[in-house]
Amino acid sequence: MMGSYTSSELMVARASRELKDGEVVFVGIGLPNLACNLARRLQAPNLVLIYESGAVGAVPSRLPLSIGDPCLVTDSISVCSMVEVFNYYLQGGLIDVGFLGGAQVDRFGNINSTVIGDYNHPKVRLPGSGGACEISTHAKKIIIILKQNKKTFPEKIDFVTSPGFINEQNQRNKYKMQGRGPDLVITDFGVYRFSSENYTMFLSEIHPGISVEDVKENVSWHIDISPALVSTNPPTKEELKIISELDPERIHLR
């Protein structure tokens, strides 16, 4: 809780402000779904929501628990097979913004959502890529959302599920990835961006009530701080009202 809102609400509100009207967004469940639907209710009524399940232009009438909820189908613009989702929409280069989460992110925006520990003898086996690897490869712009601590921001991640910039040389061009890579990382501490010189994460906005020391204590590497560091605008009353309408039982706002 930060004042009269939770860090999840702040993350949702901050993410939603990144979305422009008419953009095509590849949506995941949870906070990204809330962010997209918040944006639809505010500055981006014509945001096109695409779910990897095949629903295009979804207008969910309730909070979807899963990415394949029936409410994403009813009244959507188009439902297509996953062949088309991945070949024509994602690889086809039609996605403006993709949201990704994960268990770990490193300084280059590479994400692990596969395994903690050794791949063959895992300490914790996580779900794996799903469509995350291809979202990170093909969406023009990536927004990463996750809760932050030393474990989720480790010196080295155990597995690269979804490539960010890969290393300080930005290997994306080598692999001819059409997506530009991670644009920002939104956590419960602040908002991070990436240097265009060494493709390394730096703190760009800091959430109200959080100190730079707090941030540093919750990153495993030496995190750069923007000289132009600003304070994240807190969620407005209107944003908070809509968010609570979108998730009345606070399933994703824990």
Add this chain to the structure above:
Amino acid sequence: MMGSYTSSELMVARASRELKDGEVVFVGIGLPNLACNLARRLQAPNLVLIYESGAVGAVPSRLPLSIGDPCLVTDSISVCSMVEVFNYYLQGGLIDVGFLGGAQVDRFGNINSTVIGDYNHPKVRLPGSGGACEISTHAKKIIIILKQNKKTFPEKIDFVTSPGFINEQNQRNKYKMQGRGPDLVITDFGVYRFSSENYTMFLSEIHPGISVEDVKENVSWHIDISPALVSTNPPTKEELKIISELDPERIHLR
């Protein structure tokens, strides 16, 4: 005209007898379409007709002028895109019988429907392959239907549009074609099959009223005659009746 039926009617009747109930047939327009619909009315009520336009299980209520006639869609079992027709049905190996015609056929069952003369300076430019090359590659069994004369049965065809056995070694295995190649050739003179030794056409049935001399005069190479040569069974009254119902204006029976 041969007695009380035309050579086209004989060709249609003869072809239709090759079709077994439940088989999946890739149908072309003209005589093959008549043969398939004749078979559906007689021994093969459950013949599944597939047209390259994407109509599967078509039950045409009128004579289709083209392979994409609306009557092939109405009441069909499935309509799919051409992506599926070619990838999943044809290349997928689901087609039992494919019909092919053409301007020229050689002794190995290779067919030309592309060009008479030089490819770059054609004497006559024909339509080209369409789906014929892939039908000849993938359908388990091929039935060739065409009118016969020295020009349509030349020593060497000007262009191989649809490979038959290619040469006396049967090159189909080299190319790993799943289709077994041409099974029979039905003309207005007789029915031809292929030797399992040198993959060369031989006369297997001769139509009523046609002499072996007639046949030889209408093939450009020295045609082998089966020692077990039989006379083609003429169309029955029932077959003729159905054929005339299928093409009342005799559009394809000229």
Add this chain to the structure above:
Amino acid sequence: MKNKILTMKEAVEQYVQDGDAIVIEGFTHLICFAAGHEIIRQKKKDLVACRLTPDLIYDQLIAAGCVRKVVFSWAGNPGIGPLYGLRRAVENDYPRKVEIEEYTHFGMVARFIAGASKLPFMHLRTFSGSSLLQKNKNIKTIKCPYTDEVLTTVPALNPEVAIIHVQRADALGNAQIWGLMGVQREAAFASQRIIIVAEELVEKEVIRSDPNRTLIPGMIVNAVVVEPFGAHPSYAQGYYDRDNQFYVDWYQVSKNRESMERYISDWIFGVSGRREYQEKLGLDTIKKLNAKEQFSVPVNYGF
């Protein structure tokens, strides 16, 4: 979102440029003659005309001198005979030299799949043993990294413009097709600019009542033209039948150079657009082609 409705004249002016690779797809069904005629009226030049089956509409574009190259897999008047316009161009360079680049249907389909998927090529099993393999240098081979098997390949096809005729669309270009779908979806996704031509403009609620029917999403569409009867003499399932007589008659019309040019002059340059074309065609023909009713059993999208 922006309403994308334009007249055919505006859409062709804005989105079809001289020298463009263009695809007016539709396998027998939903061939957009209205767009082809407008392209002729606007005297577009040097087009690379891509289509599985050039059909009468490309025959007309070629005879009118709009085309410098045809990329195709079957060039004929289905069930009737040759395309004489194309033949005069290929055999006698009349009215201008026209190059051809030839595939099979599967080859063209695979090119559009690769194009729509933004892959540089697609592999397939066809062409082996055929003469096309020698005549078309764009057909190559590749070795499977698992089985060492050699497969043939075709390069992606990514036209500048796709013109897709559909039964119904909303003002944003969300477009639904039923009946034969050919390779329209892939042709649209493969292209850089997309014009949707609709028999019927519908409210978005109609589209959203049956999202599985949407073949092309508005997000990739640049313009929506509402042009009832715009596919004649081709057809639109549920709207009007194919004008088979027109195709039969085309044999004679096109066989002779002068009569084909007269057709172009009378029926294309002689009218301002589809409304006048329809008037010229006459109510009797239109009525005769009117579709009978045979509706689908609806499905429930509720939850």
Add this chain to the structure above:
Amino acid sequence: MKNKILTMKEAVEQYVQDGDAIVIEGFTHLICFAAGHEIIRQKKKDLVACRLTPDLIYDQLIAAGCVRKVVFSWAGNPGIGPLYGLRRAVENDYPRKVEIEEYTHFGMVARFIAGASKLPFMHLRTFSGSSLLQKNKNIKTIKCPYTDEVLTTVPALNPEVAIIHVQRADALGNAQIWGLMGVQREAAFASQRIIIVAEELVEKEVIRSDPNRTLIPGMIVNAVVVEPFGAHPSYAQGYYDRDNQFYVDWYQVSKNRESMERYISDWIFGVSGRREYQEKLGLDTIKKLNAKEQFSVPVNYGF
């Protein structure tokens, strides 16, 4: 043609064999729990269980000891947590060692496309820069013969059996799906034997009234099982909603080995089939999940 209707018991007996590679597809939608339960009841062994999202049904198959290997791309309880049955097998070899072979969604989709197209491989743009490329030796690369670009590849996936749950089918197995279609078409065409499980058996006239809706043609189908409510706790658009509470509760049920085994004993071995499962579930739950009505606007197939 032969009526292909079998009971679920008969279909699984006849078409699922020990050691088979099997796919019960369905992306959230139309996951055939009824078939999974019957496979468990018949104590099938050593299955290679292929599916993009193993979901609760594969979690149960694994916990029941039916599976020797899982081929997948996302293994979790969507929106809730992990699949504990799978985790116990992978992390502790309980109840038996289970191998995993892992891709991304796109990788699995491409494997099914290749399988359905009888191509040995498919190329795609993903995996580059990811650790999967090192961990899964089945992911290889190929050089484009046109651009020299290097693309990643996956091998075809051709399971022995596909089980596809659909909304409606006729007795020959002509099957229609609306709403999310996942990769069911490709999974079916890629497989050697296909069992269709239908919410509703319809006359062939219903299918033929809307042929564009047919996802799987009867010609490739071996058996049709009519099993209303057979996808619960997954859902069937237009028939019943997803039982989200079941998925939420599964977290606790499956977290503990004993309670998961009790579930299997009570709800799978404790019933003879779907009818008894429904009775045990109770009318209240079933009623609560009943779909509301929201019908598609019909289209005209006449000409």
